[in-house]
Amino acid sequence: MKEKIAEYFFLICSLISIGAVALICFFIFRGAYPAVQTVGLWPFLTGGLWKPTDIPPLFGIFNMIVGSVYVTAGACLIGVPVGVFTAVYMAKYCPQKIYAGMSQLVSLLAGIPSIIYGFFGMMLIVPFIADNFSGNGNSVLAASIVLGVMVLPTIIKVSEVSLKAVPKTYYEGALALGATKEQSIFFVLIPAAKSGILTGIVLGIGRAIGETMAVVMVAGNANILPETIFKSVRTLTANIVLEMGYASGTHFDAIVATGAVLFVFILLLNLVLGVINKGSKTAGT
Amino acid sequence: MNLHYGAFHALHNVNLGIDENEITAFIGPSGCGKSTLLKSLNRMNDLVQTCRITGKITLDGEDIYGNIDVNMLRKRMGMVFQKPNPFPMSIYDNVAYGPRTHGIKKKSELDRIVEESLKNAAIWDEVKDRLKKSALAVSGGQQQRLCIARALAVKPEVLLLDEPTSALDPISTVKIEDLLLELRERYTIVIVTHNMGQAARISDKTAFFLHGEIVESGLTMDIFSNPSDRKTEDYITGRFG
Ligand SMILES: Nc1ncnc2c1ncn2[C@@H]1O[C@H](COP(=O)(O)OP(=O)(O)OP(=O)(O)O)[C@@H](O)[C@H]1O
Ligand SMILES: [Mg+2]
Numbered sequence: 001m002k003e004k005i006a007e008y009f010f011l012i013c014s015l016i017s018i019g020a021v022a023l024i025c026f027f028i029f030r031g032a033y034p035a036v037q038t039v040g041l042w043p044f045l046t047g048g049l050w051k052p053t054d055i056p057p058l059f060g061i062f063n064m065i066v067g068s069v070y071v072t073a074g075a076c077l078i079g080v081p082v083g084v085f086t087a088v089y090m091a092k093y094c095p096q097k098i099y100a101g102m103s104q105l106v107s108l109l110a111g112i113p114s115i116i117y118g119f120f121g122m123m124l125i126v127p128f129i130a131d132n133f134s135g136n137g138n139s140v141l142a143a144s145i146v147l148g149v150m151v152l153p154t155i156i157k158v159s160e161v162s163l164k165a166v167p168k169t170y171y172e173g174a175l176a177l178g179a180t181k182e183q184s185i186f187f188v189l190i191p192a193a194k195s196g197i198l199t200g201i202v203l204g205i206g207r208a209i210g211e212t213m214a215v216v217m218v219a220g221n222a223n224i225l226p227e228t229i230f231k232s233v234r235t236l237t238a239n240i241v242l243e244m245g246y247a248s249g250t251h252f253d254a255i256v257a258t259g260a261v262l263f264v265f266i267l268l269l270n271l272v273l274g275v276i277n278k279g280s281k282t283a284g285t
Numbered sequence: 286m287n288l289h290y291g292a293f294h295a296l297h298n299v300n301l302g303i304d305e306n307e308i309t310a311f312i313g314p315s316g317c318g319k320s321t322l323l324k325s326l327n328r329m330n331d332l333v334q335t336c337r338i339t340g341k342i343t344l345d346g347e348d349i350y351g352n353i354d355v356n357m358l359r360k361r362m363g364m365v366f367q368k369p370n371p372f373p374m375s376i377y378d379n380v381a382y383g384p385r386t387h388g389i390k391k392k393s394e395l396d397r398i399v400e401e402s403l404k405n406a407a408i409w410d411e412v413k414d415r416l417k418k419s420a421l422a423v424s425g426g427q428q429q430r431l432c433i434a435r436a437l438a439v440k441p442e443v444l445l446l447d448e449p450t451s452a453l454d455p456i457s458t459v460k461i462e463d464l465l466l467e468l469r470e471r472y473t474i475v476i477v478t479h480n481m482g483q484a485a486r487i488s489d490k491t492a493f494f495l496h497g498e499i500v501e502s503g504l505t506m507d508i509f510s511n512p513s514d515r516k517t518e519d520y521i522t523g524r525f526g
Contacts, residue, residue, distance in 0.1 A: 169370035173432070176329060177383040177439050178360030187382065192373050 025263075032260035035059065035253035044257060050223050052243070052251040059254040061261065063225050067140075067233040068209055068265070070226065071219065074144025075151055075208040080201055082148070083155030084190075087197075090156070091163035092185055110153035118217030121146040126218055134230045138220030141229040146214050151204035158203060162196020163189060198276045206269045210262065212237035236262045286340025288321060290333065295321050297498045299340075303490075308465060308474040310484040310505065313494030314520065319477045320367075322494075323445050326475065327362035328355055344443075360387065363436030367448040369428035371420035371435070376403075376412050379420045379431060383439035398438050406434035407464045426457025433464065444468065446476040450483065462487050481521050485509050493517045 036044060039059045047060015090102055125145050130137030166189055174184035190197065212235075220232025221242060234242075239258050247255050288296035296318050303309050311319040321330070328349065330336045342349050349358055360383075371379050380399045389395060399416070403409040408430040412423065420431055429449055436444060446465075450458040458480075465474055465487055478484050484491055485505060492502035493514075501508060501517045512518040 167370070169366060169368060170372055172329065172332070173366065173370045173372065173435075174382070174386075175332070176327060176359055176364035176366075177386060177435065178356045178358075179383075179386040180356050183386050187386070188372050 028256065028260050028263050031253065032257035035250060035257040038250050039254065039257075044254070045261070048225065050239070052247065052254070057251065059250070061236065061239065061254075061258055063223050064234050064236045064239045064258065065261065066225060067219075068235040068237070068262070070140050070229075070233060071143040071147055071215060071235055072205055072208045074140060074229070075147035076201070076205060078145060078148030079151040079155055079204055079208075083152045083200070083204070084159050084197060086152070087156045087159035087163055087200075088185060088190070090160050092181075092189070106153050106156050109149075110157070114150070114211060114214040115217075117146050117150055118214040120149075121214060121218035129230065134228075135232070136220070138218055138232050139230045140219070140226050140233045142218040143215050143233060143235070144229070146218055147208045147211055150211060150214065151208050154204045154207055155200045158200030159193070159197045162193040162200070165196065166192045195276050199273060202269055202273050202276065206266055209265055209269075210237065212241050216241060236265075286325070286338060286342055288318075288325060288330070288339075289335075289337045290321075291335040295497050296325075297496075299497075299499055301492055301499060301502055303473065303475060305473050306469060306471075307489040308469050308476060308487055309490045309492065310488035311475065311477045311492050311494060312479070312481065312484050312520070313500075315479075317494040318497040319494050320447050321497075323364075323447055323475060323477055326443075326445055327359045327364055329359075329364065331355065360439050361441055362443045362445055363439065363441035365429070365432050365436055365444065365446045365449050367451055369425055369432050369452065371428050371431050373419065373421055375417045376420045376423070376431060377416040380435050380438045383435060387439060402434040402438040403431075405437050405468070406430045407460060407467075408434060424457075426453045426460065429453060429457070429461065430464065433461070437468075441472065443473045443475065446474065448477050448479060451479060458483070481509075481523075493520060495520075 039047075044059055044061060045065070046062050047058065048062050049058040049060050050063070051058040086106075090099060090106075094102060121142055125142045126137035126139075128137070129135070129139055129142055133141075170188050170192055171184050174188040175181070179187070215235050216238045219235065219238060221234045221238050222232035223234045223239075224232065226233045236258050240255055240262075243251070243255055286296065286299055287294070288299075299318075299322060301322075311323065313319055324330045325338060325342060326349075330338070338350060344358070344361070347353065372382060374382075377399055380402050381395045384395060384398050389398070400409065400413075403412065408427055411427060412431070420428065423431065429452075433444075433446075433449070444465075450461050453461070462483060465476065468474065469489075476484075476488065488505045490503065491505040491508045493500045493508065493512075493516075495516055501512060501514045508517060509521060512521065
């Protein structure tokens, strides 16, 4: 009897989680549908002009899709090497004493609210870019750097755990063949932890592409196709949050549809994760 | 030489010569320090932070804890572990890992080394059709011979084996024993084993360990037929340990 109650309790909790995902899926796509119907899917995705107040209004989010991809790619360029190598350091080099402190710092990094990251970008990175390069500093580069820092904890934590999960015998086996520590780490340890590290990276990408506040604060948000990394950029998330407050009618629907596109990106990333994890079960084949 | 793990005195005044082109067996009850001595020979003990060694271990007259290149030392002293530990990559890449590490890049050269090493480890015929398959997908006995092949591929002078057959079935064990007898012609072999029969069958010299000391060492024949120490006799006849 007691067991049954426990089982139902767990079942209800699971249903709540599943239900939440299903509801979100349903409402975001239903909300997006009218806009896609009025504007057309192709013009909506590939149109370069977003002029909701023109008559007739124009709703094309191509620049923002590109913008989101740019800043996310930029974040990866910075966050992946720094994150993975930090994880290697923590897993294989770091003395015990420093490790505890570093671990705490990484956790702290994960807990900092995005608006604080935004301030950090506004006060430090944006002025630095403005002073040393072209433009006013609000740019692809600024957003990439801020996001690159934001994805670090995810990449570091997941990579470190998977590096530590690699059997010690692999590492010792490599050393016993006369490989140096670095050779053992790069050609045995990291390949063995590959799927875990990739998982960390994909989770990081998910975080970067969905990040809103910090990006809005440093990206400039002009709806243009940035020609250089010093130009302003508007991401999908920025588009949503900037216009949400006053949009109505088709404009509002188009904003929801922007969210749906973002959601599709996240779904794709999850698909990739699924493939990676499937690959890890048959590791080495 | 003496070895400490922190305050624990793991090896007491060990003094042992290991001769070329012979098989030397380390026997003794669990925890007596066989693996510890074996790992000191190729300095795998360096990984244990608390490990401290006094005295001297020499290879061809050279102090291996002196001013030498540790990686070169480990290249000269191939090691095979108790549990087969192939890397999670293809059979080919496993064997090629060592040579690649030591700078061999040419495909034809690597192909040759891989084939030769697998043949020397008596596993070529069993895996030659699936060199690109994962090394984790073959049986435990094959994995262990693969690990021997991997060790041979870097052209060592000495082979250190820590209970290489303890996780294997009798048939795989016999295969590895035959293999070691063949390899003796070209390599100096040190093997740790809990299997008295194995020590008697394949080794030329035997060292009996107890509580971190070598109680007795010498010709295997003598030790097994006519041990000079009472404790050795008790151990090999199975009265304790
Ligand atoms: N890394 C280590 N740190 C501290 N003590 C250790 C370490 N490795 C081994 N020891 C201790 O040293 C002693 C000898 O260990 P060793 O592994 O050499 O024994 P062994 O003879 O190989 O035993 P077995 O037959 O069970 O493998 C044991 O008492 C063990 O507890
Ligand atoms: Mg042992």
